[in-house]
């Protein structure tokens with residue numbers, strides 16, 4: 151054995167052993183940290199569906215490809231990692247066996263071709279990433295950059311390391327092929343070998359030696375950087391996707407669990423944990439979410455709160471939770487070990503364990519999870535240091551950020567690694583409301599109104615039927631004829647909703663829907679005073695007790711009267727009755743009015759014939775409500791309705807469909823004051839007006855209120871003259887009614 155071979159084996163083995171020790175140490179820590187989370191329910195069911203997700207989302211990179219250019223660059227890098235995995239194995243083998251090729255497939259021309267092709271494609275990918283980062287430089291773009299607050303330095307190091315992997319691979323492979331003969335398929339490496347051949351055997355042997363040692367040092371160094379940095383996602387993303395919420399983390403909120411068991415709200419256990427008040431109250435899946443964030447900022451770029459100058463960025467929230475999890479993990483793991491696997495009771499700290507911890511961990515234990523952050527970091531870009539990082543002291547999550555979320559779902563929809571932002575935020579709100587009683591003061595009124603009057607407006611139940619007196623057709627009200635179940639001749643229970651019964655603009659929609667159903671000959675009935683708030687605003691505001699109370703009351707009534715098919719005007723009712731009530735024993739077929747009316751138009755039971763008053767083509771744009779679109783995937787029927795009206799041309803806003811921008815009312819924001827930043831509804835209304843349309847059609851009573859308010863305010867300032875907000879039913883009715 152020659153000296154160079156001995157040095158290669160000794161040096162190579164030393165690098166491998168050192169890297170393995172550091173990697174194993176980190177992996178054990180990560181595993182311990184994630185396992186220290188609370189039990190997560192339903193994360194291993196539907197194995198087939200999970201395998202399908204791995205195929206589409208991980209191998210197919212489906213979500214990343216929603217953004218074409220960075221998506222393609224990521225496909226190159228991701229598939230490059232897979233294909234070049236063979237070359238990594240070969241490099242490790244090369245330490246011990248000269249001219250080592252992976253058994254069977256290593257010298258297969260197709261494999262050699264693919265390896266060389268991906269060396270080039272990965273290089274193209276990192277160049278694209280570098281350009282994207284330069285164009286979105288947070289130092290220049292501030293909050294407009296999706297990388298604002300991300301660890302940009304680490305990202306550049308990773309790009310550099312990928313480049314190092316590529317050139318060291320080609321260095322050793324070129325020397326190897328030049329020494330031992332070129333191979334068919336390796337078009338790029340053969341070309342490098344041809345360039346190196348004139349250097350002579352002894353130089354090539356030295357280059358091969360250095361190339362291999364450098365290559366494995368770079369690869370293993372890269373592995374350690376990945377394990378110790380935000381690039382953990384390279385390893386964690388497929389795992390996080392495998393355990394993600396099915397079908398996704400949109401639509402219904404998760405029921406509340408304590409220690410992995412559902413909380414019985416009628417008789418909760420004494421030691422039940424309500425929501426998340428400490429970092430260790432999150433589940434293991436939540437902790438995995440935090441560790442998986444790639445800091446890509448796709449969520450932040452779409453967030454209505456962030457885009458209107460609020461302190462909330464979903465990315466920064468997840469990053470803050472990650473920093474806090476990592477910092478507190480040594481204490482949490484040790485305290486659980488000392489307490490038979492359990493966390494000390496809420497409010498208690500295991501002082502004996504804490505005393506053994508370094509100061510940094512003690513500081514992390516001291517930090518409250520939610521509270522006011524005085525460092526202004528959340529509230530002003532000046533609060534960030536040169537690298538865009540925030541101070542990691544004081545509360546982990548700024549309370550203003552937590553309460554700024556409209557639960558619009560844009561972050562969840564965008565996230566390429568399936569992070570479940572809304573669930574985490576609501577869990578923290580639940581603790582704030584039910585245990586800490588620390589929440590925006592305006593919510594008190596809403597909670598009280600729902601609890602005592604059965605609606606957030608605090609109106610008397612007797613007013614629920616007021617709209618019926620304003621129409622000139624018959625509306626059947628349950629119980630008026632002494633029935634105790636829905637009569638067989640009634641096809642739909644029309645769930646009017648609180649807004650639909652009490653709010654003037656929403657009442658117009660209610661009347662228009664009822665009239666259209668009557669014209670189409672659809673038999674329906676309303677519950678009248680039997681209806682009460684579905685509980686959505688309370689649930690999104692974290693008051694699960696109140697939600698459970700409302701839900702159980704409604705489900706009891708609906709089950710008693712044997713409701714089966716329900717039509718609603720409000721997407722929040724759709725989501726709650728259709729997708730959350732099954733959690734409390736209510737299973738109904740719930741449709742949004744846009745779906746039912748679109749079907750009636752398609753069947754010819756509603757025929758829009760009358761041109762609009764102008765007699766000319768009128769442009770109408772459509773605003774997708776978050777709880778109809780992103781949360782419930784209903785995009786087509788509302789557009790069908792707009793386009794069904796003669797003389798109407800649908801024009802889309804730049805942000806439409808799944809990319810729609812919130813109106814600002816979801817997540818119980820409807821009942822909170824908007825004191826920070828600019829107004830979300832004004833941002834959206836501006837976009838609608840800018841399309842040049844004469845009207846914006848809405849499909850949700852809250853969107854209607856928010857956009858109407860914004861347009862009214864524009865008009866008071868002499869802008870958006872003549873622009874109207876119209877609900878889909880009124881728009882259609884104007885086209886259907888002969889005398890309109």
Ligand code: SF4
Nearest residue numbers: 453555556558559561
């Ligand atoms: S749900 Fe919407 S408002 Fe809330 S953090 Fe996500 S994008 Fe922002």
Ligand code: SF4
Nearest residue numbers: 443444446447449565
């Ligand atoms: S989209 Fe997902 S991965 Fe990207 S920054 Fe947001 S939370 Fe992290």
